[in-house]
Amino acid sequence: MAAHPYLSSRLLAWKNAYRYGRRRTLFAAALIVVGVGVVAVLPPTGPILGWLGQNWAVTLVIAATLFGLSTVRRRQRASIEAATSWLAALPRGIPVSMQVVAGTVARLTALVVFAALVRGIGAISRSDFARFALAATAGAALGLLGIWRRRRTGVGAPGFHYAIVRRARARWASAPSLSPLANWPAARGRILSQPKKTAPLLLFVMMAMPMGSPGQVAIAVAGVSVALFSVLNLTLAAVRVVFEAARWLAPTAVGKWRFIAALFWRVVLIQALTLAVLILLGSVVNPSRTLAVAMPLAALYLCASLVVVTAVAYGACRRVGLGASGRGV
Amino acid sequence: MEPAGAWVSGPPVVESDVESQALLVRSLHAGYDKLVVLSGVDLAVARGEWLALLGPNASGKTTLLHCIAGTLVPSAGSISICGHSLRGQAMEAKRALGFGSAPESLPDLLTGRQCLEIYAAAKGLTAIGGDVLALAEEFAFTVMLDRFLGSYSLGTRQKLAVLLALLGEPALVVLDEAFNGLDPASALVLKRHLRARVSARRCGVLLATHALDVVERYSDRAALLLNGRIAREWSGEELAVLRAAPGEGLEMALAAACAGS
Numbered sequence: 001m002a003a004h005p006y007l008s009s010r011l012l013a014w015k016n017a018y019r020y021g022r023r024r025t026l027f028a029a030a031l032i033v034v035g036v037g038v039v040a041v042l043p044p045t046g047p048i049l050g051w052l053g054q055n056w057a058v059t060l061v062i063a064a065t066l067f068g069l070s071t072v073r074r075r076q077r078a079s080i081e082a083a084t085s086w087l088a089a090l091p092r093g094i095p096v097s098m099q100v101v102a103g104t105v106a107r108l109t110a111l112v113v114f115a116a117l118v119r120g121i122g123a124i125s126r127s128d129f130a131r132f133a134l135a136a137t138a139g140a141a142l143g144l145l146g147i148w149r150r151r152r153t154g155v156g157a158p159g160f161h162y163a164i165v166r167r168a169r170a171r172w173a174s175a176p177s178l179s180p181l182a183n184w185p186a187a188r189g190r191i192l193s194q195p196k197k198t199a200p201l202l203l204f205v206m207m208a209m210p211m212g213s214p215g216q217v218a219i220a221v222a223g224v225s226v227a228l229f230s231v232l233n234l235t236l237a238a239v240r241v242v243f244e245a246a247r248w249l250a251p252t253a254v255g256k257w258r259f260i261a262a263l264f265w266r267v268v269l270i271q272a273l274t275l276a277v278l279i280l281l282g283s284v285v286n287p288s289r290t291l292a293v294a295m296p297l298a299a300l301y302l303c304a305s306l307v308v309v310t311a312v313a314y315g316a317c318r319r320v321g322l323g324a325s326g327r328g329v
Numbered sequence: 330m331e332p333a334g335a336w337v338s339g340p341p342v343v344e345s346d347v348e349s350q351a352l353l354v355r356s357l358h359a360g361y362d363k364l365v366v367l368s369g370v371d372l373a374v375a376r377g378e379w380l381a382l383l384g385p386n387a388s389g390k391t392t393l394l395h396c397i398a399g400t401l402v403p404s405a406g407s408i409s410i411c412g413h414s415l416r417g418q419a420m421e422a423k424r425a426l427g428f429g430s431a432p433e434s435l436p437d438l439l440t441g442r443q444c445l446e447i448y449a450a451a452k453g454l455t456a457i458g459g460d461v462l463a464l465a466e467e468f469a470f471t472v473m474l475d476r477f478l479g480s481y482s483l484g485t486r487q488k489l490a491v492l493l494a495l496l497g498e499p500a501l502v503v504l505d506e507a508f509n510g511l512d513p514a515s516a517l518v519l520k521r522h523l524r525a526r527v528s529a530r531r532c533g534v535l536l537a538t539h540a541l542d543v544v545e546r547y548s549d550r551a552a553l554l555l556n557g558r559i560a561r562e563w564s565g566e567e568l569a570v571l572r573a574a575p576g577e578g579l580e581m582a583l584a585a586a587c588a589g590s
Contacts, residue, residue: 172442176449176457180439187438248436251398251428253420254451321399323420 005087006094036114046123048208049115053128056135062207063139066200067104071146074103100147108140178258182266184245188237189267193230201229224278231274234267235305239312246316256323260313267309272302350412351376351425351501351533352397357406359389359396366392368557370406376500377530379523381544382537384554385587390537393554394505397535398428411500424453427499427532429507432486437479441470441489444478445496452497461495467518468492483510491519498531505537520547541579545572551579553586561586 018025039045052059078096082088112133119129205225209218245263275298282290317323354372358365366389374380384390395401397408399415399422407414413421435444449457465471468488478486487510494502502523508516524547526532538544544551545568553561563571563582571579 172446172457176446176454178447178450180443181447183443184436184438191438244434244436247400248430248434249448249451250400251423251426251430252448252451253423253453259451321402321419 004094005090006085009087036117040114040117040123041121044208045118049118049132050124050128052135052207053124053130053132056131059132059135060139060142062203063136064142065139066203067107067140067143068146069143070107071100071104071143075100075147097147101144104140104144108137111136178254178262179265181245181259181262182264185234185238185241185263186266186270188241189230189234189270192233192237193226198226198229202226227274227278231271231301234271235309238264238267238309242309242313243316243320246313246322247320250320250322254323256314256317259317259322260310263313264306264309268302268306271305275302349376351378351410352535353407353409354393354397355407357393357396357403357408359392359401359403359406361392366557367396367403370554370558372535372552372559374501374533374535376533377527378550379527379534379536379548381548381551382535382554383539383541383544383551383583384537388554389557390554391505394428394503394535394537397503398426399423424497425500427494427496427502429490429494429502429504431505432483432490432510435478435486435489438477440475440477441481442474444489445474445492448493449496454497458496458498461492464495464518464522465492467522468515484512484515487511488515495522495526500532502526502532502534504534506539507536508538508540508543523547541583544568545579553583555587 052062075096078099082093082096087093115124115129115132115136118124119126124132202222202225205221206218209221242263246259249259279290279294279298282294350373352372352374354370357367357370357372359367370389370393372380372393382390382393392401396403397410397415399419407416408422409415410422411425413425415422439447445457445461465474465488470485470488470492473481473485478489481489487507491504491507494504507519511519520543523534523536527534527549536543536548548568549565551563551568552559555561563579568579571577571582
């Protein structure tokens with residue numbers, strides 16, 4: 001192993017993660033296993049995989065596209081890492097192409113194992129599984145051609161430009177306020193919702209539509225999906241940002257509820273407005289169904305999102321001592 | 330006076346009136362899980378005093394500063410800022426504290442102006458102080474105010490971290506390696522600004538640093554943190570002697586103290 005510093009450093013990092021955070025690692029692993037199991041037994045999973053197996057040409061095209069995009073991105077990352085890694089000065093490194101191929105093989109294996117799991121519970125036939133696996137493998141092999149894509153020069157901050165949507169105010173506010181804090185999760189949400197991240201999910205949504213659906217329905221479904229992804233991403237962004245924000249403001253005397261309100265008001269407002277617009281558009285098409293189904297679902301999501309982010313924020317405040325009294329000894 | 334590099338059993342903690350006591354740390358123990366980093370730190374900083382905290386890498390300087398900022402819970406001991414216990418009167422203690430966050434922990438997705446406004450509001454200020462704006466001007470930071478922090482260099486982030494720490498006339502300013510990444514002109518501006526604040530008894534400064542020139546020329550006292558406790562202290566007079574000694578200086582005294590451990 002000593003002759004392969006890249007491999008051994010990664011292996012050691014994994015071992016240390018397990019050694020110093022055993023419970024967290026086991027919990028995350030259990031969560032992933034349960035998540036994969038749940039997705040495998042979900043009713044639509046079998047029919048979707050079965051359809052993909054029967055229409056192997058479509059599967060081949062989709063797999064080649066996704067694996068190709070993934071190859072291009074991983075090649076770019078591996079090239080950056082080869083130049084900037086702390087091990088970059090060592091004479092021996094793993095060739096970029098080998099890293100990319102290994103990544104593709106790992107992803108393909110995971111996909112085939114998942115399909116085998118679905119086959120194991122009897123949701124798809126053996127022939128569909130075989131055709132799906134072969135088409136995915138062929139697609140992955142085609143996607144590997146992305147290794148030879150010409151490199152772009154210059155590396156920017158990934159996703160950063162998505163945050164700048166409007167010009168920041170270039171003067172002081174009449175009085176200092178915590179309200180700009182709300183820009184932070186909103187900006188993070190925009191980065192999470194950037195097209196290259198939502199596009200693969202959108203592809204799956206489109207694939208789940210029945211064949212022969214009218215074009216306008218497909219466009220409507222795509223639009224609604226993008227809006228719903230952005231709503232979901234705002235919740236994720238709020239959860240991701242809250243620990244950093246709490247740690248940053250912990251040495252000040254700001255109260256925890258004031259902090260939570262300042263951090264999340266914009267997220268909640270954007271989510272509420274987005275859902276309201278979707279309900280309004282839906283009610284034009286089918287008012288009774290929209291009011292009966294979409295309205296309660298939207299209200300339920302908003303409440304659940306608010307509860308989750310508030311609970312996480314409260315935990316973060318306690319952990320870093322923001323606004324706390326009675327911490328210490 | 331003891332010779333440079335000599336050991337003392339521990340720094341004497343001088344009890345003084347609450348008005349002049351910016352920071353008092355007593356028998357502080359802290360660490361991360363099972364790793365003990367601080368084991369019985371005693372430290373005092375008076376208003377109108379600049380204390381430089383020295384120590385080798387991983388000696389616990391940043392851990393001590395995080396305990397003072399209230400972001401890390403000590404396992405034993407007490408911390409009071411301006412007479413307010415960080416345990417029982419956390420909000421009062423934090424109102425008197427100006428803590429310089431690590432530059433890399435500042436939010437990439439906000440502008441410098443937004444950071445200043447948020448921090449001022451979090452400290453309960455009605456306006457951003459004129460001297461902080463003047464310091465920003467001296468730092469040549471005002472042109473950066475409306476850019477996102479993601480585009481800042483290390484030095485520019487450091488300037489913002491210092492400006493945030495100095496907001497609201499804190500009685501205790503705590504800075505961790507505040508001169509890292511600063512260009513010489515900005516570093517000089519900051520040293521003079523802090524010295525002026527300290528000389529006017531507007532605050533006490535606790536600066537964790539490896540910059541020995543700052544310690545020799547600007548600090549009133551220096552303390553060496555080693556093996557989880559304050560192993561050695563240098564008074565103002567001792568620092569003056571070290572500064573005048575040809576070929577010796579604090580660097581040699583510090584090396585001798587560390588080697589003695």
